[in-house]
Amino acid sequence: MSFFYLNPVKGDLPAHLLEVILFNRLGYLNTVFSSEPPVYNEYVVEGSIYDNVGHFILCIISILSENPEFSEYILRTELKLFKRRLTSLSAYEMRSFSKKLLRSIKKHESVPAFIEALQVLCQHLMLKEVAQHMCATHRYDCVKHNIRVHFKQCLHLVAKRQVEITNGVAVIPCGKWYQYLISLFRQNLVNRINKTDLAPLKSDSRIMELLYKIRKQYTFSKQMSNKLLSKDVDSASLHFPPCMLNLHQNLRRRHRLSHTQRFHYSLFLKDIGMPIEESIEFWRSEYRLHPNGHHSCCHNWEKDEKKYIYGIRHMYGLEGCKRNYPSVNCQVIQSIDNSNSEGGCPFKSFDYDKMVPLLKNCSQPVLSQINELKSKGLYTNACMLFMQNGFTKENCDNCSFNFTPVKFYNMSISKSKDAKL
Amino acid sequence: MGLGWARQQNASRQVGHYDENMLPEMLPIYYTRLFPQNIFCRWLTCGSSPQPLSNRELSFTLADDVYLRYLSFSDQKELQTLLQKKCPHKLDIGAVYNTKPSVGRHDAVVLSRELVFDIDLTDYDEVRTCCQEAKVCAKCWTFMVIACEIIDKTLKEDFGFQSILWVFSGRRGIHCWVSDYEARTLDSPGRGAVADYLCLIMGGDNQNKKVHLGGDNLHTSIRRALSIIDKYFDKLLEEQEFFSTSDRLEKMLKMIPDETLRSQVQKALEGMPDSSSERWKKFISIYENYCREAGNSRKIRYLAEEIKIQYCYPRLDVNVTKGFNHLLKSPFSIHPKTGKVSVVFKPSNAKNMKLDEIPSIYSLLDDSAPDNALHETNMKAAVKNFQEVVFSLEKAEAIRRKQDGNMSLDF
Numbered sequence: 001m002s003f004f005y006l007n008p009v010k011g012d013l014p015a016h017l018l019e020v021i022l023f024n025r026l027g028y029l030n031t032v033f034s035s036e037p038p039v040y041n042e043y044v045v046e047g048s049i050y051d052n053v054g055h056f057i058l059c060i061i062s063i064l065s066e067n068p069e070f071s072e073y074i075l076r077t078e079l080k081l082f083k084r085r086l087t088s089l090s091a092y093e094m095r096s097f098s099k100k101l102l103r104s105i106k107k108h109e110s111v112p113a114f115i116e117a118l119q120v121l122c123q124h125l126m127l128k129e130v131a132q133h134m135c136a137t138h139r140y141d142c143v144k145h146n147i148r149v150h151f152k153q154c155l156h157l158v159a160k161r162q163v164e165i166t167n168g169v170a171v172i173p174c175g176k177w178y179q180y181l182i183s184l185f186r187q188n189l190v191n192r193i194n195k196t197d198l199a200p201l202k203s204d205s206r207i208m209e210l211l212y213k214i215r216k217q218y219t220f221s222k223q224m225s226n227k228l229l230s231k232d233v234d235s236a237s238l239h240f241p242p243c244m245l246n247l248h249q250n251l252r253r254r255h256r257l258s259h260t261q262r263f264h265y266s267l268f269l270k271d272i273g274m275p276i277e278e279s280i281e282f283w284r285s286e287y288r289l290h291p292n293g294h295h296s297c298c299h300n301w302e303k304d305e306k307k308y309i310y311g312i313r314h315m316y317g318l319e320g321c322k323r324n325y326p327s328v329n330c331q332v333i334q335s336i337d338n339s340n341s342e343g344g345c346p347f348k349s350f351d352y353d354k355m356v357p358l359l360k361n362c363s364q365p366v367l368s369q370i371n372e373l374k375s376k377g378l379y380t381n382a383c384m385l386f387m388q389n390g391f392t393k394e395n396c397d398n399c400s401f402n403f404t405p406v407k408f409y410n411m412s413i414s415k416s417k418d419a420k421l
Numbered sequence: 422m423g424l425g426w427a428r429q430q431n432a433s434r435q436v437g438h439y440d441e442n443m444l445p446e447m448l449p450i451y452y453t454r455l456f457p458q459n460i461f462c463r464w465l466t467c468g469s470s471p472q473p474l475s476n477r478e479l480s481f482t483l484a485d486d487v488y489l490r491y492l493s494f495s496d497q498k499e500l501q502t503l504l505q506k507k508c509p510h511k512l513d514i515g516a517v518y519n520t521k522p523s524v525g526r527h528d529a530v531v532l533s534r535e536l537v538f539d540i541d542l543t544d545y546d547e548v549r550t551c552c553q554e555a556k557v558c559a560k561c562w563t564f565m566v567i568a569c570e571i572i573d574k575t576l577k578e579d580f581g582f583q584s585i586l587w588v589f590s591g592r593r594g595i596h597c598w599v600s601d602y603e604a605r606t607l608d609s610p611g612r613g614a615v616a617d618y619l620c621l622i623m624g625g626d627n628q629n630k631k632v633h634l635g636g637d638n639l640h641t642s643i644r645r646a647l648s649i650i651d652k653y654f655d656k657l658l659e660e661q662e663f664f665s666t667s668d669r670l671e672k673m674l675k676m677i678p679d680e681t682l683r684s685q686v687q688k689a690l691e692g693m694p695d696s697s698s699e700r701w702k703k704f705i706s707i708y709e710n711y712c713r714e715a716g717n718s719r720k721i722r723y724l725a726e727e728i729k730i731q732y733c734y735p736r737l738d739v740n741v742t743k744g745f746n747h748l749l750k751s752p753f754s755i756h757p758k759t760g761k762v763s764v765v766f767k768p769s770n771a772k773n774m775k776l777d778e779i780p781s782i783y784s785l786l787d788d789s790a791p792d793n794a795l796h797e798t799n800m801k802a803a804v805k806n807f808q809e810v811v812f813s814l815e816k817a818e819a820i821r822r823k824q825d826g827n828m829s830l831d832f
């Protein structure tokens with residue numbers, strides 16, 4: 001069995017053992033998550049039966065939990081574990097890892113295209129000379145060996161122009177192979193979590209009991225926010241993350257926001273507790289005013305009232321496909337600021353002198369720490385550091401992945417309540 | 422073909438200044454006589470395969486801004502009826518669904534869609550100096566010429582796409598439709614990756630330096646883009662005068678991350694005549710000198726290239742490309758504000774296009790208009806360009822279906 005987990009092991013295990021395996025794995029993943037040095041754990045020996053069972057049972061629990069945050073956590077930590085294992089392989093181990101994988105791929109009659117790409121990669125990694133080359137000190141810009149795959153099989157590398165592409169075929173040099181293998185592992189895992197139908201398991205009492213225990217232990221707090229009224233937005237904005245504060249200030253100044261930014265800001269307001277009627281009131285009060293400054297928007301509330309109200313109702317899931325849109329996370333905000341717009345993550349996309357005015361009450365030492373994180377590309381960490389400014393540093397592990405402006409707001413509010421007590 | 426009455430009915434209007442109120446009368450004639458219905462249907466039929474043409478969404482914007490979505494048609498006859506009945510002022514094309522869009526509506530599943538690109542000159546407002554917002558002129562058209570050439574080459578050489586249609590958007594930009602099967606069926610992450618691959622300018626209004634190429638060797642696609650930009654850079658420098666005023670110069674200086682170099686450049690350029698070409702030459706010589714003398718210049722290894730890209734490289738509306746079912750204005754639709762036809766053009770001919778020679782519905786339907794003959798000729802050429810792309814798409818589709826057939830026979 002390889003720790004790529006292509007196939008689940010077959011056979012029966014007693015329920016209590018399943019539980020032991022599961023909680024051992026979760027505990028182990030927590031240490032991986034906080035980057036503690038690896039400690040031997042008999043239930044998580046790579047390639048073992050327990051390791052395989054633990055991985056698959058955790059996937060099942062993660063699907064059944066229907067909690068995107070928990071799933072995201074599992075995805076991240078499993079990925080980190082895979083990376084850790086992969087990079088510590090010796091040349092011999094690398095070859096046997098590849099051979100095992102090839103054998104399990106061959107068991108399938110037809111495989112998705114990304115598994116075919118994995119096959120190509122393994123056929124290279126199993127060669128003695130190649131494996132030795134990979135496991136000696138190896139630079140990420142090394143181009144001694146290459147594999148060719150369709151560009152659709154390496155989108156992450158394409159998006160960052162890390163591969164040369166000719167006629168739709170991408171050439172992946174060995175310097176990028178680990179990165180590529182990790183992305184294939186991720187894709188396999190995401191497919192499994194998103195596409196497996198586990199409805200029959202919902203009537204399995206053993207599984208449901210495990211699920212119950214997990215839910216009890218890992219409560220990802222959903223903070224109930226107070227109702228936010230249109231007239232209170234200015235005072236609430238004291239607790240806004242810089243990205244949303246920026247949009248708010250822009251809106252108050254120019255009375256307009258560009259389409260995407262309006263969408264993001266409305267969803268944010270919705271998710272921190274603004275009911276629909278207040279939302280309509282809020283946007284009406286701004287869009288009634290004449291736009292200020294150069295703005296290609298020629299709409300106003302009177303002319304486009306129906307359209308605007310429809311748009312807002314849509315976001316609240318009352319129109320169209322009746323889907324309740326969640327507000328966007330930091331990753332999304334950081335990735336889509338490449339058009340000419342007033343928005344984006346201030347830690348990533350703003351010049352220093354544009355960023356600083358958004359960071360109220362930020363001391364000089366904190367600012368320089370923020371700058372350091374900014375230069376390392378750790379924008380979300382910079383934002384979290386800013387939020388913790390002036391407060392005791394609490395353990396923020398539970399929220400450091402999938403951070404969102406809404407989380408920032410909720411934590412900032414609860415902090416100020418604590419401070420008052 | 423011309424219709425003298427169009428002019429007589431509105432004799433008071435000025436030459437070259439047309440009246441939107443005329444559109445309801447002119448559009449039915451345009452759709453019947455000039456809109457290339459046959460080729461249009463063939464293009465969309467191929468682009469919808471293996472789904473039937475009727476699963477393709479069409480949307481209309483009517484005279485009073487009423488917006489009709491989820492329309493569809495199954496052949497040219499139905500299209501003609503639809504156009505006559507509704508007389509759309511604007512025609513948009515959407516995705517191919519698993520069912521007739523009017524039946525499925527919100528529940529219909531998007532199966533495919535051309536890979537599309539939208540480049541609009543308003544996104545160049547921070548660099549172009551000749552016009553702002555809705556205005557365009559021959560000078561800023563050069564930005565579109567560069568964008569078209571870079572994107573076209575990338576799509577063909579890197580991604581291997583062949584059925585690429587270039588369309589004037591009707592006012593101030595261009596659209597690109599890729600109909601290859603591989604492109605049509607590309608999923609959202611795939612579209613996102615292609616868009617990101619093409620996107621070099623990052624950051625919004627709050628950032629001065631928006632291009633960061635790093636210190637490693639440049640990617641082939643970037644080197645190719647730079648060689649295209651170089652063909653037009655001197656012309657742009659002269660026409661746009663990027664660095665001629667103190668404001669513009671300041672903008673450019675802010676892109677230099679190294680303080681010592683920045684102050685050297687500032688001192689030298691401020692004391693020079695306004696000419697941007699001269700200032701650029703001076704900048705290059707100071708910069709090259711500086712790199713030679715300073716030991717570690719990795720951080721500014723590609724500074725000159727970064728500045729060129731920030732001023733000239735295509736500025737895509739990536740949301741249009743990434744979205745699977747973003748509606749986009751149809752080729753040969755009429756722009757309701759300008760009356761101009763969204764003509765299909767050859768990328769190799771983009772540099773010869775003149776904005777006032779692009780046919781407009783008013784001069785096409787008015788045989789006494791001064792531009793009538795020229796616009797008619799250009800309209801015919803545009804239809805021919807469209808035909809060429811559609812014919813080669815039909816050939817490619819036939820080959821693909823034959824191969825698909827063979828594969829299922831083998832099984």
Ligand SMILES: [Zn+2]
Pocket residue numbers: 133134138139142143144145174175
């Ligand atoms: Zn190597």
Ligand SMILES: [Zn+2]
Pocket residue numbers: 549551552556557558559560561562
């Ligand atoms: Zn211009």
